[in-house]
Amino acid sequence: MNKRFTVFTVSFIALFFIGFFASQKIFESVKPVASTAPQEVSETYISMEEAFPYDFPKNSTLYNVLKAQDVTGSEIQQIVAAAKPFYDLAKIRPGIRYSLEFDESPDPQLKSISFRFSGLESLVVKKLESTWVAEQKIEKVELKTATFFGTVETSLWESASKANMDGLLIAELAEIFAWQVDFAREVRVGDRWRLSVEQKFVRGQPAGWGSILSAEYENAGQSFVGILFRVDGEDLGYFAPDGSSLKRMFLKSPISFGRITSGFSRKRFHPILKVNRPHMGVDYAAPTGTPVKAVGDGRVVFSGWSGGGGNVVKIRHNSIYETAYKHLSRYGKNIRKGTMVKQGQVIGYVGSTGLSTAPHLHFEFFQAGRFVDPVGKKFPSADPVPPNLMSNFSGNVPYKMSLLPSWESIIKY
Ligand SMILES: [Zn+2]
Numbered sequence: 295m296n297k298r299f300t301v302f303t304v305s306f307i308a309l310f311f312i313g314f315f316a317s318q319k320i321f322e323s324v325k326p327v328a329s330t331a332p333q334e335v336s337e338t339y340i341s342m343e344e345a346f347p348y349d350f351p352k353n354s355t356l357y358n359v360l361k362a363q364d365v366t367g368s369e370i371q372q373i374v375a376a377a378k379p380f381y382d383l384a385k386i387r388p389g390i391r392y393s394l395e396f397d398e399s400p401d402p403q404l405k406s407i408s409f410r411f412s413g414l415e416s417l418v419v420k421k422l423e424s425t426w427v428a429e430q431k432i433e434k435v436e437l438k439t440a441t442f443f444g445t446v447e448t449s450l451w452e453s454a455s456k457a458n459m460d461g462l463l464i465a466e467l468a469e470i471f472a473w474q475v476d477f478a479r480e481v482r483v484g485d486r487w488r489l490s491v492e493q494k495f496v497r498g499q500p501a502g503w504g505s506i507l508s509a510e511y512e513n514a515g516q517s518f519v520g521i522l523f524r525v526d527g528e529d530l531g532y533f534a535p536d537g538s539s540l541k542r543m544f545l546k547s548p549i550s551f552g553r554i555t556s557g558f559s560r561k562r563f564h565p566i567l568k569v570n571r572p573h574m575g576v577d578y579a580a581p582t583g584t585p586v587k588a589v590g591d592g593r594v595v596f597s598g599w600s601g602g603g604g605n606v607v608k609i610r611h612n613s614i615y616e617t618a619y620k621h622l623s624r625y626g627k628n629i630r631k632g633t634m635v636k637q638g639q640v641i642g643y644v645g646s647t648g649l650s651t652a653p654h655l656h657f658e659f660f661q662a663g664r665f666v667d668p669v670g671k672k673f674p675s676a677d678p679v680p681p682n683l684m685s686n687f688s689g690n691v692p693y694k695m696s697l698l699p700s701w702e703s704i705i706k707y
Pocket residue numbers: 556573575576577655656657
């Protein structure tokens with residue numbers, strides 16, 4: 295094949311492909327990517343996998359591993375002794391990553407051995423002159439801000455999973471707005487959400503999540519914003535931009551007047567059944583007809599006769615908390631399953647229905663489906679940002695909001 299022919303053929307083939315790509319509108323979009331592909335991870339980093347290339351083998355010992363590298367028994371002893379204050383290398387577990395470094399002599403000698411015990415901790419044992427010394431190293435954690443956003447099609451979980459958020463982070467997002475939105479029941483198609491979160495990096499590699507810094511959830515057209523308030527490195531919680539708490543406080547008691555006659559107990563003698571039975575609530579003695587109030591905003595999930603409980607109202611406050619009110623003589627106005635109630639709203643009246651010897655209210659509190667003692671329980675604080683810290687908080691709100699991805703960047707699909 296002569297040279298002219300070759301040049302002609304190559305040019306022809308090149309022109310053909312350029313024409314092909316151009317006609318497919320691929321060429322223009324391919325070219326810039328190929329020439330200026332962004333480098334997300336700096337090349338100066340050595341990854342953990344490169345830095346610690348070996349897995350400590352199963353059913354082996356440090357002695358066997360180093361003996362295979364022609365390290366003498368006495369040197370191995372010195373290595374173990376040097377490491378002892380930090381880690382007992384005699385009990386090294388299989389799977390621990392390690393690396394070996396040799397000098398450049400004609401007969402290379404081991405000059406250091408490093409172990410990685412966790413994501414952040416490593417130990418270097420190296421030979422200085424003729425003695426082995428150990429040094430513990432803690433990897434530097436770099437924090438960057440990552441963002442996530444999405445639109446709800448079926449559930450927050452599904453939407454956030456689709457945005458590649460891990461489960462713990464989704465749970466944290468739901469927790470921030472647990473008092474505003476009942477994510478199990480009130481989520482609507484088309485709700486949208488966005489957040490900024492600290493992402494940890496070690497040696498340029500993602501190494502888990504820090505705190506959510508700011509988040510917004512739009513539920514049925516209503517917007518809720520949570521801003522992390524951090525003082526001197528301590529996270530004090532999430533607040534609305536005006537400094538009010540995103541949490542709500544429960545009323546101390548569901549009745550205004552009354553005294554506790556029987557507290558929460560895992561074992562109590564039942565006056566009617568004459569047996570020891572746990573008492574998973576608090577009894578308030580009060581005259582028949584005393585108004586019973588909802589201790590928090592919520593939705594009535596049960597209203598009706600329930601055996602020993604007599605007339606019962608049960609309220610779901612959010613995805614975490616529920617309360618139940620038993621032995622009622624009658625129900626509050628319009629109280630039925632599905633009714634939304636406000637904190638302090640009368641949901642019924644004290645009575646003695648069901649298994650009861652005298653008029654009283656039996657009050658139960660549930661946290662994540664389990665009974666808790668409402669008297670001893672420390673509920674999350676619903677205090678706003680303290681006045682003396684308010685300017686500190688307010689000054690930081692615009693910055694935290696600016697970290698959120700713009701709604702415009704959210705592509706509905
Ligand atoms: Zn009781």
